[in-house]
Amino acid sequence: MSADVTRHIAIDLGASSGRVALGTLQDSRLSVDVVHRFPNGALARADGLYWNVTELWREVLHGLRLAARQGPVDSVGVDSWAVDYALLDEQGQLLDGVRHYRDPRTDGVMEDLLRTVPRETLYEHTGIQFLPFNTVYQLVAQQRRSPDLLARTRALLLVPDLLHYWLSGRRVAERTNASTTQLYDPRQGDWSAPVLQACGLPAQLLPPIVAPGSDLGEVCPELAHDTGLRGTRVIAPATHDTASAVAAVPASGPDWAYVSSGTWSLVGVETPAPVISPRALQHNLTNEAGIHGTTRLLKNVMGLWIVQECRRAWGELDFAALYADAAQVPAHGPLIDPDDLRFLPPGTDMPLRVQTFCAQTGQSVPQTPAQITRCILESLACKTAEVLEELEAVTGRAIRTVHVVGGGSQIALLNRLIADAAQRTVVAGPVEATLMGNLLVQAEARGRIPVGKLRETVRASVTLETFVPGPTPTQRARFARVRAATPAP
Ligand SMILES: Nc1ncnc2c1ncn2[C@@H]1O[C@H](COP(=O)(O)OP(=O)(O)OP(=O)(O)O)[C@@H](O)[C@H]1O
Numbered sequence: 001m002s003a004d005v006t007r008h009i010a011i012d013l014g015a016s017s018g019r020v021a022l023g024t025l026q027d028s029r030l031s032v033d034v035v036h037r038f039p040n041g042a043l044a045r046a047d048g049l050y051w052n053v054t055e056l057w058r059e060v061l062h063g064l065r066l067a068a069r070q071g072p073v074d075s076v077g078v079d080s081w082a083v084d085y086a087l088l089d090e091q092g093q094l095l096d097g098v099r100h101y102r103d104p105r106t107d108g109v110m111e112d113l114l115r116t117v118p119r120e121t122l123y124e125h126t127g128i129q130f131l132p133f134n135t136v137y138q139l140v141a142q143q144r145r146s147p148d149l150l151a152r153t154r155a156l157l158l159v160p161d162l163l164h165y166w167l168s169g170r171r172v173a174e175r176t177n178a179s180t181t182q183l184y185d186p187r188q189g190d191w192s193a194p195v196l197q198a199c200g201l202p203a204q205l206l207p208p209i210v211a212p213g214s215d216l217g218e219v220c221p222e223l224a225h226d227t228g229l230r231g232t233r234v235i236a237p238a239t240h241d242t243a244s245a246v247a248a249v250p251a252s253g254p255d256w257a258y259v260s261s262g263t264w265s266l267v268g269v270e271t272p273a274p275v276i277s278p279r280a281l282q283h284n285l286t287n288e289a290g291i292h293g294t295t296r297l298l299k300n301v302m303g304l305w306i307v308q309e310c311r312r313a314w315g316e317l318d319f320a321a322l323y324a325d326a327a328q329v330p331a332h333g334p335l336i337d338p339d340d341l342r343f344l345p346p347g348t349d350m351p352l353r354v355q356t357f358c359a360q361t362g363q364s365v366p367q368t369p370a371q372i373t374r375c376i377l378e379s380l381a382c383k384t385a386e387v388l389e390e391l392e393a394v395t396g397r398a399i400r401t402v403h404v405v406g407g408g409s410q411i412a413l414l415n416r417l418i419a420d421a422a423q424r425t426v427v428a429g430p431v432e433a434t435l436m437g438n439l440l441v442q443a444e445a446r447g448r449i450p451v452g453k454l455r456e457t458v459r460a461s462v463t464l465e466t467f468v469p470g471p472t473p474t475q476r477a478r479f480a481r482v483r484a485a486t487p488a489p
């Protein structure tokens with residue numbers, strides 16, 4: 001490998017699939033080769049929903065071996081979904097399985113906690129969207145159900161931090177993912193002692209916060225031997241997958257927003273500082289940490305999860321074919337509120353939940369997979385448009401271009417629907433923004449690209465597709481009426 005070509009490995013664990021990719025940087029361009037892709041999802045046990053972290057680790061090791069075969073690797077880093085964590089004992093062993101954020105043990109916990117800790121106080125200290133599965137509510141649920149387990153815990157690691165520990169032996173909490181827990185104060189840049197205290201949670205379990213780009217040392221000797229990654233540095237990227245995706249948004253001007261479109265739709269803007277205001281609280285916007293000290297002001301929207309669960313019920317139809325069929329369904333059909341909590345839990349009754357929502361709100365009931373998929377996509381587009389308006393209201397900044405990145409950016413129909421509903425230009429791609437952001441933060445930390453040139457490198461490395469809005473649609477106004485007419489689940 002010549003000195004001006006470097007290779008880095010990104011491990012990206014998404015809620016529906018994981019991948020190990022080898023990134024090659026040459027002439028200020030990044031090429032990404034996904035060497036191993038594997039499915040991911042909830043593992044149901046009698047006592048709840050878990051992630052199968054042992055299996056994920058086995059898949060990751062397989063991917064690392066494949067990548068190492070292609071030559072020396074400069075660095076490796078992990079990102080994943082947010083909020084979920086592992087508990088370690090004195091010896092650094094897992095004390096329990098890693099719970100899935102859709103596990104029902106948090107049902108009612110947020111509402112209960114907010115009776116003693118005011119919503120305004122929690123928001124003032126953390127700036128985080130109130131979602132029932134945030135780490136804070138998971139820990140309160142855990143504390144209530146099995147206090148003995150937390151008493152035996154010596155360290156809590158979020159999922160990418162756990163994998164970094166297994167790779168390097170270092171226990172840290174990388175900032176972008178720590179910021180999603182609702183236990184982190186974005187203005188102080190550290191865990192929030194007042195929130196931990198108010199929620200009765202032990203502060204000593206939380207590891208020190210490190211910035212994205214931190215060097216955690218070499219891959220430990222046993223793993224270097226096993227995988228072939230000799231002398232490879234472990235660099236914590238932006239470990240929250242959304243933060244890595246946002247780092248790779250190929251934007252250049254000042255007036256853009258992003259949609260990180262996958263299992264979730266993360267709709268947001270980048271701001272220089274947290275925006276913690278009564279208006280941001282009113283719209284339940286979140287302030288997550290980005291790279292270079294930025295803030296990701298965004299909202300979690302339920303996303304393609306609803307299609308994924310319907311597809312599971314329909315027998316794993318091909319995504320591309322399903323979306324092509326949905327594109328043939330007449331426009332302006334029924335709508336759902338994708339953020340209605342009835343759509344949060346897993347279940348093969350998801351098509352029925354969509355149909356029931358439509359019936360209860362006095363709309364026509366979609367019947368076929370294509371009609372149901374169309375209904376979900378039109379609703380996601382309307383919801384995206386609504387959030388963009390909220391972001392403009394909260395920041396006072398106009399949004400003219402919407403960058404859609406991630407697996408969902410392949411869905412031409414959805415891109416077009418977003419452009420129409422939001423009346424803004426949509427720029428789609430890259431599909432693998434998360435991998436690119438992960439790789440480029442490592443490359444920047446290793447001095448392989450100039451500081452602050454990530455987006456420029458992405459733009460030089462990918463082809464993008466633009467969707468121009470059509471005539472003002474009627475659906476956006478109907479969406480507000482449907483939401484207003486929604487009965488409690
Ligand atoms: N060939 C395809 N054509 C169109 N869309 C596709 C195709 N393959 C996958 N998708 C869409 O991409 C989605 C998955 O996106 P992605 O891989 O970014 O999610 P993820 O990483 O598992 O989730 P997250 O990052 O939100 O945790 C699927 O739900 C599907 O809707």
Ligand SMILES: C[C@H](O)[C@H](O)[C@@H](O)C(=O)CO
Pocket residue numbers: 015080081082083101240241242262263264266300
């Ligand atoms: C729970 C979700 O993982 C999280 O809120 C979201 O930000 C994410 O990580 C999507 O990949």
